Amino acid sequence: xxxxxxxxxxxxxxxxxxxxxxxxxxxxxxxxxxxxxxxxxxxxxxxxxxxxxxxxxxxxxxxxxxxxxxxxxxxxxxxxxxxxxxxxxxxxxxxxxxxxxxxxxxxxxxxxxxxxxxxxxxxxxxxxxxxxxxxxxxxxxxxxxxxxxxxxxxxxxxxxxxxxxxxxxxxxxxxxxxxxxxxxxxxxxxxxxxxxxxxxxxxxxxxxxxxxxxxxxxxxxxxxxxxxxxxxxxxxxxxxxxxxxxxxxxxxxxxxxxxxxxxxxxxxxxxxxxxxxxxxxxxxxxxxxxxx
Amino acid sequence: xxxxxxxxxxxxxxxxxxxxxxxxxxxxxxxxxxxxxxxxxxxxxxxxxxxxxxxxxxxxxxxxxxxxxxxxxxxxxxxxxxxxxxxxxxxxxxxxxxxxxxxxxxxxxxxxxxxxxxxxxxxxxxxxxxxxxxxxxxxxxxxxxxxxxxxxxxxxxxxxxxxxxxxxxxxxxxxxxxxxxxxxxxxxxxxxxxxxxxxxxxxxxxxxxxxxxxxxxxxxxxxxxxxxxxxxxxxxxxxxxxxxxxxxxxxxxxxxxxxxxxxxxxxxxxxxxxxxxxxxxxxxxxxxxxxxxxxxxxxxxxxxxxxxxxxxxxxxxxxxxxxxxxxxxxxxxxxxxxxxxxxxxxxxxxxxxxxxxxxxxxxxxxxxxxxxxxxxxxxxxxxxxxxxxxxxxxxxxxxxxxxxxxxxxxxxxxxxxxxxxxxxxxxxxxxxxxxxxxxxxxxxxxxxxxxxxxxxxxxxxxxxxxxxxxxxxxxxxxxxxxxxxxxxxxxxxxxxxxxxxxxxxxxxxxxxxxxxxxxxxxxxxxxxxxxxxxxxx
Numbered sequence: 001x002x003x004x005x006x007x008x009x010x011x012x013x014x015x016x017x018x019x020x021x022x023x024x025x026x027x028x029x030x031x032x033x034x035x036x037x038x039x040x041x042x043x044x045x046x047x048x049x050x051x052x053x054x055x056x057x058x059x060x061x062x063x064x065x066x067x068x069x070x071x072x073x074x075x076x077x078x079x080x081x082x083x084x085x086x087x088x089x090x091x092x093x094x095x096x097x098x099x100x101x102x103x104x105x106x107x108x109x110x111x112x113x114x115x116x117x118x119x120x121x122x123x124x125x126x127x128x129x130x131x132x133x134x135x136x137x138x139x140x141x142x143x144x145x146x147x148x149x150x151x152x153x154x155x156x157x158x159x160x161x162x163x164x165x166x167x168x169x170x171x172x173x174x175x176x177x178x179x180x181x182x183x184x185x186x187x188x189x190x191x192x193x194x195x196x197x198x199x200x201x202x203x204x205x206x207x208x209x210x211x212x213x214x215x216x217x218x219x220x221x222x223x224x225x226x227x228x229x230x231x232x233x234x235x236x237x238x239x240x241x242x243x244x245x246x247x248x249x250x251x252x253x254x255x256x257x258x259x260x261x262x263x264x265x266x267x268x269x270x271x272x273x274x275x276x277x278x279x280x281x282x283x284x285x286x287x288x289x290x291x292x
Numbered sequence: 293x294x295x296x297x298x299x300x301x302x303x304x305x306x307x308x309x310x311x312x313x314x315x316x317x318x319x320x321x322x323x324x325x326x327x328x329x330x331x332x333x334x335x336x337x338x339x340x341x342x343x344x345x346x347x348x349x350x351x352x353x354x355x356x357x358x359x360x361x362x363x364x365x366x367x368x369x370x371x372x373x374x375x376x377x378x379x380x381x382x383x384x385x386x387x388x389x390x391x392x393x394x395x396x397x398x399x400x401x402x403x404x405x406x407x408x409x410x411x412x413x414x415x416x417x418x419x420x421x422x423x424x425x426x427x428x429x430x431x432x433x434x435x436x437x438x439x440x441x442x443x444x445x446x447x448x449x450x451x452x453x454x455x456x457x458x459x460x461x462x463x464x465x466x467x468x469x470x471x472x473x474x475x476x477x478x479x480x481x482x483x484x485x486x487x488x489x490x491x492x493x494x495x496x497x498x499x500x501x502x503x504x505x506x507x508x509x510x511x512x513x514x515x516x517x518x519x520x521x522x523x524x525x526x527x528x529x530x531x532x533x534x535x536x537x538x539x540x541x542x543x544x545x546x547x548x549x550x551x552x553x554x555x556x557x558x559x560x561x562x563x564x565x566x567x568x569x570x571x572x573x574x575x576x577x578x579x580x581x582x583x584x585x586x587x588x589x590x591x592x593x594x595x596x597x598x599x600x601x602x603x604x605x606x607x608x609x610x611x612x613x614x615x616x617x618x619x620x621x622x623x624x625x626x627x628x629x630x631x632x633x634x635x636x637x638x639x640x641x642x643x644x645x646x647x648x649x650x651x652x653x654x655x656x657x658x659x660x661x662x663x664x665x666x667x668x669x670x671x672x673x674x675x676x677x678x679x680x681x682x683x684x685x686x687x688x689x690x691x692x693x694x695x696x697x698x699x700x701x702x703x704x705x706x707x708x709x710x711x712x713x714x715x716x717x718x719x720x721x722x723x724x725x726x727x728x729x730x731x732x733x734x735x736x737x738x739x740x741x742x743x744x745x746x747x748x749x750x751x752x753x754x755x756x757x758x759x760x761x762x763x764x765x766x767x768x769x770x771x772x773x774x775x776x777x778x779x780x781x782x783x784x785x786x787x788x789x790x791x792x793x794x795x796x797x798x799x800x801x802x803x804x805x806x807x808x809x810x811x812x813x814x815x816x817x818x819x820x821x822x823x824x825x826x827x828x829x
Contacts, residue, residue, distance in 0.1 A: 043718075078681075239680075252670055255564035256561070
């Protein structure tokens with residue numbers, strides 16, 4: 001790339017968003033991932049209109065069929081169409097991934113801001129709680145929380161948010177600590193801006209790029225955790241088309257009917273991979289250190 | 293998830309290496325072939341294997357016959373201990389430690405002639421004294437063991453001579469001999485009872501073909517050959533039982549040779565085993581009957597038409613196909629066909645229109661909403677989904693609640709004795725029953741007589757019918773098989789027509805084994821019978 005040209009362009013239209021778009025366009029894999037994810041979003045919204053069979057369309061004459069023209073991904077033990085169920089399962093996985101990470105991010109960000117900005121006792125308390133949560137391996141913590149709350153998708157969301165919050169708190173705290181000493185924050189303080197205004201108008205936007213990257217990456221692992229919980233029987237309950245649950249029921253048939261586990265497994269794999277690739281791309285596009 | 297499975301397989305692999313090493317060591321100590329076994333020969337030529345491994349689906353609970361209410365523990369106890377009577381492969385009563393018996397006409401006095409020359413494996417003689425110690429222990433209701441109530445009719449035990457015992461009952465009980473064939477009536481060495489007291493559950497001593505060796509709960513239980521067994525020593529020098537809950541792992545163990553016999557074979561995987569020429573898969577009809585109880589004291593199940601309607605609403609053939617992969621037969625009575633005094637009833641043929649019409653007649657033209665309880669095993673999850681879908685066809689909305697077995701048991705039986713059905717939380721409940729006495733009494737009375745409402749026994753439908761109760765009582769008051777058959781005919785018809793349960797299927801027992809062994813079988817009540825176990829030479 002011609003560097004002088006680059007500089008010229010930047011001088012013409014230099015808003016942060018445009019700059020980001022330009023850099024992001026170069027991340028080919030991330031764009032492919034993004035397209036795949038957008039497709040999933042479309043499936044989640046209009047799934048019922050495009051699938052050939054209903055989610056609970058039982059057909060006892062055609063159980064455990066291998067993939068064919070009529071059933072692209074084959075049928076399961078009740079004769080339900082696996083292709084339709086995988087498409088319709090996208091909604092559950094996306095909803096759980098997005099909502100749990102969003103809740104975790106909001107809680108974590110607020111805690112991180114408060115912790116980093118005020119310091120002292122509050123900081124110690126919040127950080128020690130985070131340390132405690134970090135000490136558990138993620139899935140074990142999630143299983144523990146599920147054991148207390150009982151099975152169900154709503155509880156999966158709660159449990160995943162609880163264990164994703166501390167990571168956000170840490171990231172935001174470290175960013176807050178650096179920005180607190182910056183000239184613009186000091187200036188705002190001297191002009192008499194309230195703490196709230198400083199935190200949310202000046203410090204938060206500065207931490208935003210890191211939050212976005214981490215947020216994207218975290219959705220992938222949250223979907224994986226949610227599927228694992230369903231696989232273990234603690235998340236979605238039959239007859240939900242949740243992918244982890246489909247994988248779990250298919251496991252009994254794995255010797256003869258590989259398609260029952262293969263396709264839901266592939267769906268989980270591709271979705272998580274896409275979120276991670278997208279996250280990588282975003283980081284490359286957003287991180288100022290990488291371009292300097 | 294996949295990672296987890298791989299880890300599990302890796303763990304099994306490592307375990308098999310370790311255990312493989314162990315069994316080879318013991319073979320070296322007790323060579324069984326005439327040829328001098330060199331290390332390589334032993335490894336390559338596959339010397340005759342006399343230590344066999346059996347993988348089961350669940351763990352054993354206790355080795356105290358009187359305190360076990362699970363079929364698996366009962367079956368395992370039968371390898372080490374024997375009762376006065378037992379069952380052959382077809383669930384027919386055979387005498388074991390008793391040679392013969394006589395009973396009076398109204399079934400209150402039974403005289404048993406005992407087998408002579410039998411010793412417990414700790415050297416104690418089996419005689420009238422030993423039998424009486426055991427009979428007393430069974431009848432002693434103060435012990436509070438799970439199966440004491442089975443023997444509450446024993447009033448008095450009298451020693452006629454060293455090998456004759458007369459038992460007097462406090463009420464007529466025609467099914468007494470069957471009850472003595474139940475695994476709870478296995479004879480334990482009086483010396484062991486003395487020595488271990490309650491801990492006999494960890495140290496069972498009997499007259500059986502095998503002797504208890506070691507047990508680490510959750511891992512394995514080992515029994516070894518009883519060289520002095522009165523019927524001749526077994527061919528297997530030891531048998532190791534391993535509880536392997538994961539269906540796929542159990543099958544993989546059989547395929548890899550880590551297990552020689554597995555039970556049950558998950559029906560989904562039977563097809564994949566049948567292609568293997570080193571493995572035999574067998575299926576035998578069981579006496580496990582599957583049904584759904586409906587709380588007859590609660591609306592809308594208080595109306596017999598509703599209960600019959602639901603019986604018509606489920607396609608039992610499809611249920612057997614889908615849930616049990618065809619390894620089950622539709623029910624034709626509350627009793628399974630292999631149970632004594634079974635009498636076939638007119639089936640509730642699958643008929644959605646008839647079901648809807650009956651519901652309309654009962655005042656529920658638009659159906660109703662109810663909840664269905666079951667355990668959370670994969671089979672039961674499949675079963676409940678099927679039932680939910682079928683009942684939706686007639687407008688009945690079923691809210692499925694799959695629970696862990698302990699929780700479920702609590703929810704069903706966690707009420708004080710005498711709590712009326714109206715106050716119980718239960719509505720519909722999928723469950724199965726295996727009458728281990730092989731007799732109609734134990735197949736009907738605990739499930740449907742008025743006295744058996746939870747928590748006393750398993751009448752979770754809170755069914756109460758005077759005709760049924762009278763027939764059950766009438767059958768108990770005689771030892772004459774013809775008269776008992778007549779009464780059980782009445783009882784079966786009554787409970788079938790009143791439909792306090794939604795009758796589903798009778799399971800098949802499926803088991804598979806390595807072709808190096810033969811003769812081990814699963815008898816109809818689901819317990820394991822090692823008596824015919826042989827090596828294929």
